[in-house]
Amino acid sequence: MLRCIIVAAALVAPALAQAQSNAALIEKGRALFSDPALSADGRWSCATCHPANGHTDNKTYVGLDVVADGDARGRSTPTLWGSGIRTANWSWAGTIPAIETNIRGIIVNRMKGAEPSKETLEALAAYVKSLPPGPAPFLNAEGPPRDTAPADVKRGFAVFSGKGGCMTCHVPAAYDKKDPEDVGSGGAFKVPSLRSVSRTGPWFHDGRYATLEATVDAMWDFYKKKNDSKDTLSDAEKRDLVAFLRAL
Ligand code: HEC
Ligand code: HEC
Structure with a gap:
């Protein structure tokens, strides 16, 4: 009996210690996320562009300058919500496997800050990856709509996952x-x-589309052409697609 307890304690203790140290790391990262000392001029923190706990300010940047949406050099600020469940490589180029590498690049190249320590990068990465996806009742x-979802959302998912x-x-x-993938938007992107x-507009890497409707049109036109598809999407089906996207 006693041995069982000791064995169980030996198994649980490291897991508990791990969870506690991860929670401490996330808290450290949360504080760093709002710390303007990471930038060269002490005016920019991560939260400047990713306000509301890691979301997006919906602006398009070259470095620290806001540029017109659709500027080929511009990059639209992505939301960081749901970072922990993503499978895509990081950055709009979609070529950076480790989030720490991506965050280091932002601090050094975009914010012109000092070289961050390994501990700083680990804490910021842990915080960003802890951010839950936005509410999607x-x-x-697994991601598909529940039975209780409105009919247009369910029809939209059928189009999304079908033709x-x-x-x-x-x-x-x-x-x-x-x-x-290269979807004809100027190269391969995430x-x-x-x-x-x-909530992340304007859309595409350079913020070229101001509405979800225009984004869906562009994606469908690309897919149809690439696959030489004889299918068409009616206006009603496109509206359903947008309704589904709004539920995500
Ligand atoms: C000046 C605005 C700005 C600041 C400050 C900023 N970001 Fe970003 N962030 C962006 C933009 C724009 C992108 C997209 C850049 C790209 O991929 O080319 C981005 C991309 C990211 C990504 C990649 C997301 C993805 O889906 O690939 C992460 C992670 C991230 N930022 C975290 C941070 C952290 C952590 C900080 C603070 C150290 C920070 N950002 C500071 C604007 C900013
Ligand atoms: C061949 C792969 C591929 C297919 C098929 C595809 N997409 Fe995309 N999608 C992408 C890529 C790559 C981007 C980013 C393009 C860019 O930023 O230049 C994107 C971007 C988007 C965006 C904008 C996201 C944002 O944060 O800016 C939406 C919305 C979208 N796709 C919806 C759809 C819908 C709806 C369909 C089906 C009609 C579809 N996609 C089919 C690869 C694809």
Whole structure:
């Protein structure tokens, strides 16, 4: 009996210590996320561009300068919500496997800050990956709509996963994909997670689309042409697709 307790304690103690040290790391990362000392001029923190606990300010940047949406050099600020469930490589280029490498690049190149320590990068990475996806009450844990979802959301998912071809790239639960794809938007880019996508506009890497409707049109036109598909999407089906995207 006593031996059982000792064995159980020996198994639980390291797991508990691990969970506690991870929670401490996340708290450290949360503080660093709002710390402007990471930037060269002490005016920019991660939270400046990713306000509301790691979300997006919906702006398009070159370095620290806001540029016009659609500027080929510009990069739209992505949401960090749901980072922990994503499978895509990091950055719009979609070529960076480790989030720590990506965050280091942002501090050194974009914020012109000092070389961060390994501990700083680990803490920021732990915090970012701890951010839950935005609320999506109509989705089940695997990503598809629940039975209780509105009819247009369910019809939209049927198009998304069927003739729309969207799910060949945007795979649940995060609705992304590991490797980048060239969809004719100026090179290969990350297949971005579509969770919370109704709140991340303007859309595409350079923020070229101001509405979800225009984004869906562009994606469908690309898919149809690439696959030489004889299928068409009616206006009603496109509206359903947008309704589904708004539920993500
Ligand atoms: C000046 C605004 C700005 C600041 C400050 C900023 N970011 Fe970002 N962040 C962006 C933009 C724009 C991108 C997309 C850049 C790209 O991929 O080319 C991005 C991308 C990211 C990504 C990649 C997300 C993905 O889906 O690939 C992570 C992670 C991230 N930022 C975390 C941070 C952290 C942590 C900090 C603070 C150290 C920070 N950001 C500071 C604007 C900013
Ligand atoms: C061949 C892979 C592929 C297919 C198929 C595909 N997408 Fe995409 N999708 C991408 C890539 C890559 C991007 C990013 C392009 C860029 O930023 O230049 C993207 C971007 C998006 C965005 C904008 C996300 C953001 O944060 O800016 C939406 C919305 C979207 N896709 C919806 C759809 C829908 C709806 C379909 C089906 C009609 C679809 N996609 C089919 C690869 C694909």
